Amino acid sequence: MKKLLILIAGGVTFIIALCMLGPMIGLAFSGLLILAAMYFYTKSHTTFSKVIWIILGVIGASSAIANIPAIIGIVAVVILYVLYRKWKDEEMTVEHRSSKSNDPFTNFEREWSNLTK
Template identity: 50%
Template sequence: MKKLLLLLAAVVLVFIILGTLGPLLGLAFALAFVFLGMHYYVKSNSVFSKVIWIFIGLIGLLMAVSNIPALVGLVAIVLLYALYKKWKNEDITLPIKEEDDPFTNFENEWSKITK
């Protein structure tokens, strides 16, 4: 019964993703505009070209804001990934290295100092 519910939820999520495919593609196109605007703004030297690239980046940002239904599609993609992991009986973990955590490093160094 549990596998049936997971399968039913996966089918519903696939339909949601397919329904929001247009806004997802629009969001990707808008974010490409934002990226290009930022990239070429940094590379440009003249004030006029910087203003043009800021304008292009703002157009991309406004396009991205208008694609709010794409957020539903993104959430559906994440939930479908979680259901896939649940189906395979795998844990969903975030790839965080403990040595990159400043608090863990502090605790390790503090324990070395107090010894």
């Protein structure tokens, strides 16, 4: 039953992530435009080129604001990743170590407990 619920939740989040693929690409493109504008603004020397890069940065920022719904898609991708990790989670076995080992820290703890008795 648990695997069925994970499968259904994974299907729903996959559909949401697929529907938000366009805004996520637009947000990534506008982020790259902002980064490029900031980079070239710091490299430019003339006032005209700085104004041009500021205008391109504002265009990128307005495009990023328009693509805010892409955050829903990003959250859906993160949830899909978490559900995938839950799906692949296998029962872990714990190995029991014997008290007689060659580990110096274990030996120290054992000897210390014998000395403080």
